[in-house]
Amino acid sequence: MGGRRNNRSSGVRGPNSALTEFLRVEGITDGFRRRREEQDVAEEEVQSNVEDGANGSEEVDQSALGPEILEGSSSAVGSSRNLIEEEIEDMVKAAKKKRRIASRRGDEGGFPSDDDDSDLSYSDDDYGGGRRKRFGETDTCVMCGSEFRVTVYSRYDKANQGYLCERCNEKVLERERNSRRNQMNARRKRKKLAKALLDKRDVSLPKLQDICIKKISDNIDDVEVLGDIGQVNFNKISRILTKNRSLNNSTISLFLNPDIRHLEFWDCSNVDSDSLNKVAAYCPHLKSLTLYMCGQFHNDNLEYYGKQLQELSELALDGPFLISDIAWQTYFEAYGSRLTKFEVRNTHRFGNDSFISLLDNCGSNLVSLKLSKLAGLNSSAVYDLLPHYISQSHLKVLEISYPASEDLVTDEMLINLLAITGESLTSLNLDGCTGLTDRFLTEGVTQFCPNLTHLSLVHLDQLTDESFSSAFHSYHLVNSGGLISVNVTKCTNLGVNAIDALLRHSASTLVELSVNSIYNITKDYLFQILSNDNHPIKEKIRRELATANGTSEEPGSPEKPTLYEKIQFPLLTSLDIGFVRAVDDEILEMINRNCSKLDILEVFGNNRCTSNVTTRNGLLVIGRQHDVI
């Protein structure tokens, strides 16, 4: 009986549960099933019927259920039944094969299963018509022909319809492993290419910088190995690591040293909370600390810093959005009195109460206050408190930029504030406070700020040409020193008059200037301030003006040309004149010639600046369309 089974084993099985499949693959099913079969024949009948699927009419041939290696497949009694069964078997087999092939195809792109079954030709699967041995019996290997003992781990080779010996199995496994490895490699390569494509660069070798950073990271615990290069260079390295986005929990320890007083980390996004604590633990004498992009800076960190850093008086944090309103308040109440410089950016949790607490506890000590992009600070009443807490003539640096909404920072508030502290103020940054109008300039800045050197007014589109120019025409009475850095990017209503007034006041001291996007500036104006006063065109305008003054003003006469005297820029090193469309090759050449100290000139969006102009050594012109990078 059992022999008959061995001659022709039906591989037909119905739907299986995952567990059955698992047990079968593991070779557990067999013994378990066998014992059960011996005990309970009736149950097996049901089982085999189910496994047969369609073949429900079949009666069980009990003898077919002998103790064999192959588990429960049905067998036929008579030859007629045999035929029917064979037909069904073939159909099911074909369907199954199709399904497997399909699933294999589907697999190719995805992750390979670790299942050895995935190979069609080598399988422990029990269908197929080979004569099979029980475990423990000896058999000849279908590959090498040597005798071996069949075990649970022996592999059935479907192509040759027989078991493989252990050694051949090893070889096959090795082959499979290799092919899988190749597959993985190919996939890795595809991934790498796709990644590089998305990053918009070629697949390339690691940069020397990456290699150095890796070396440094590997040896981070042994600083002596890395060589001593001095504190100045450490600051440089901190910046390089930041630029490569490789400041992390291990590299940070390179910079922690109990002697240092100042520490700047410009990108802490990969530094976790514990490592941030290390900063305070290793450097207890810090006076000034700057942590940018410190998204992992936690309430506990702030508390620990407060306790640990007894001498900390300057704190700058960018993106500390995990610090809650209450934690800020607790910190200011406990340790705020030490702070003289405070800066916070990019957090919605720094709310009205935090700000009041800040002002309450250290407002009068503050020398520098920078608040930028604080969405939680949304009460204009709170902003209005600022002038009341600031000490008379104490604040030197003030930045209030990109407030939550434009009605928060008003002309009145600023005029009040400048009246109190304007005298000491050297740097004022009001970027993006779009609610401000001309008044804060005419009644505030140009009245109360004699020592101002840095002014940034990005995006104040309510400033008008006339008021700005009149404010700056009289500004020399208050501030005779002149401004060093001015940024009026995107103050789009300003024009020639405003810029002329600004330059007449400060050109001799200006080091940095941005007039980006002030598109009302004309080429005529730029030409005149950059050309000598005895230039033929200027002489001509002068004559025209003289004759025009002599004759009475005729209505409808063409507009009088204006004469601008030459302006010298002895100190200007950085100029952004992007999107001032009047700038062309001629102006570029004149700037090149007249601004002897100029290092960086940005001309983005000025498409009439071409590569035809050769600039002097040391002047970097950025943003020309023709530039090859």
Added chain:
Amino acid sequence: MSEEESNSYVVLISNDNFRFVVRKDVASISSVLRSTQGFEEGKTGQVKLDMDGDILECIVEYLYYHFKYRDEAEFGNIPEFNIPSHLALELLVKADFLDI
């Protein structure tokens, strides 16, 4: 790249007067060295660099390593480039300067 250019050389000179004669197309892997060619250094064929000989040696080695393997990068299986640990920090500063 023209025949002439691939055969011409530049001399990189270190602080302590070590001179490294490097093929031009190899040196141009560094954008900084590449752009020096438009200036005085392009005429003389000599580039003075503010670094010590051992650092510069490492850099020249890297440039040739990069030149040799850059086409094979996508196939993987390229040998690792080794640098001495004691130079790592300084080398990082100089590599940042040369943009390599």
